[in-house]
Amino acid sequence: MSTARAGAAASLGPADGPGGASPTAGGPLRASRSRVAAVLGRHPVGMVLAAPYAVFLVVVFAYPLGFAIYMSFHDYFFAAPGAAVERPFVGLDNYRAVLTDPGVRQSFRNILIFLVINVPLTAALALLLANALNRVVHARTFLRVSFYVPYVTASVAVVGVWLFLFSSGGLVNSVLGPLAPDPSWLVNESLAMPVIALFVVWKQLGFFILLYLAALQNVPKELYESAAVDGASNWQQFRSVTVPAVRPATALVVIVATITGANLFTEPYLLTGGGGPNGASASPVLVMYQRGIQQGEPDVAAAIGVLLVIGVLIISAINRRLIERD
């Protein structure tokens, strides 16, 4: 065996380099290639192809996040180029200011109420409607488009419709007559946030239905057939086959709904006139806008943002663990 190897090595010798180069000439080249491979992987072209998106992520996502964290630890405000300003390090002062501000605390409570209503309702309705749409034979495209239209319509326009529906003299109160709440929906401290949560469920449902529809295409039909053979009803098939089969999609829906919900801004800004009534629908992002942009305190706004990020990460991690565990 060793003789054969030696012979092979001897026969390969001249091929190592033109004109019978030294047998050690390939060593540095190989070493250099392996270093490149260690950094860029076995297919460096992949890195080249991925680079534009990586740069995009760094410039558009990672840098602002890092900068926000930096701002939250400094007495920071936006200044004109060349203006001589001091932005000293202030440690946790901005976080202290945020955590002792009743308005900020209320906004975090409000967003929790929103998420508790919005996220489960979004996931449940999206799954039920996707399941129904998956089985429907006639007018399938029409129904899919119908559910998707609110999602692609500008919030400002849709908010106008909901103002018409839920204002004191609006359609909903006209239908309810004496059962209409007093104060009315959007100026009622107990109802304003739930109305906003319902609005967002309705507006975004089309997107989440699409996610579930895609997931439902991958559920093997054999599972339903065998369940039917075992005598399972439609509801039992839904509970025992569909729900477990789309669990990864459910995790995605819950996490995305949590993230987008935590970013709530347009609805309290427009639907309830700046977080009214009396701050009952103010969201952390709305308060960030007020403090950071209107009141010129981007450092405080950044601290709110960082706390919101941490909160969303924790909620998302818990959701993922709960939903994805077997």
Add this chain to the structure above:
Amino acid sequence: MKRILPAVVLTATLTLAAGCGDSGGGGGDADKANAAAGPITIWLSNNKEELAWGKAMVDAWNTQHADQKITAQEIPAGKSSEEVIGAAITAGNAPCLIFNTAPAAVPQFQKQGGLVALDSFDGAAQYVADRTGDTAEQYKSPDGKFYQLPWKSNPVMIFYNKQIFAKAGLDAEKPALSTYDEFLTAARKIKSSKAAQAAIWPAPTSEFFQPWFDFYPLFAAETDGKQLIQDGKAQFNSPEGQKVAEFWKTLYDEGLAPKEAYNGDSFNDAKAAMAIVGPWAIAVYEKVKWGAVPVPTSSGKPADQIKTFSDAKNVAMYSACQNRGTAWEVLKFATSKEQDGALLDKTGQMPLRKDLPAAYPDYFSKNPAYQSFAAQAARTVEVPNVPNSVAIWQAFRDAYSESVIFGKKPVPDAFSAAAQKADQLAAGS
């Protein structure tokens, strides 16, 4: 870990979608810039009438100054003009002049280093004093300098719909609205007669600027012209401030003023019998037969003694401007007697000029409806020019919403807490 890191970055950045930025570098020699002449850019309000005036003014300047042309454009769209201007200052691309700078935003723009002190131009302080008189003092910054040129005001008064008043059995020509009691009596009559859905419908929403169109005009009248903050101290937690608050609270408690915002213009749509607004709205109220009276006071002060909120918009020069010499000349040209007259004629808004009725007698004899606004323009109160101005207004609005509009807290308690916060903010902390 490989899966968590991208998730962390993605989640975090989605949450912080309202990204912030900064820039560095730039600057320049201020003295050299003050003397520099050349083309400049200005921003105008997107109000139709003001745009028409602005374009005519620019044309008039450009025909005489071929080498120092003005390029005018509307203030770019945004949630508010102040937000757009603040962003432009930070980016270093603000124009030379903005003919719609809100006095409440000036302290913030000044802190950002975005404004040029007009006093740095020869004779500027004298020019402002000669044109505007004593009223100009309200527009000085705490350092004693002018970072804004007082331009025009919209003294806030009570508009009333004559047809609704007649329908409610009220005197439509000389309605009794000078005291709080008279005002409330008229409001109750409007409501009980169902002549209109609301007696008056100021926006009950939470934006920081809403007090300018409910509490503040009446506060100025009740206190003979006190600002919200004076000498670094909040003034609204006073017997006068609480009288004004209780007046509005009665309107809300009795349903004479709705607690829900109207989606549109309630006065123009005849849903409200009265509105509290300045003369800019006259152009909008084409289909309403209206009259105007000064805001009420608790004791019914004579009309010629009543002060009110100015709702002024001013002109400021921004530090990104390179050709400041030209900008200063344009500023004087645009606020000359001739251009002020053109502004009055086209927009019905009151130039912040001394003795306005005497300056434009022809206009006011042709437009008698504007005479009361011209008289009122001499007795206006501005928002205080103090640090954290917007934050102070927001703190006040939150307290007002809580106590006056929604009645969740007694007015004295809410105002006392807000006054403490306002004092801290005014001190710059």
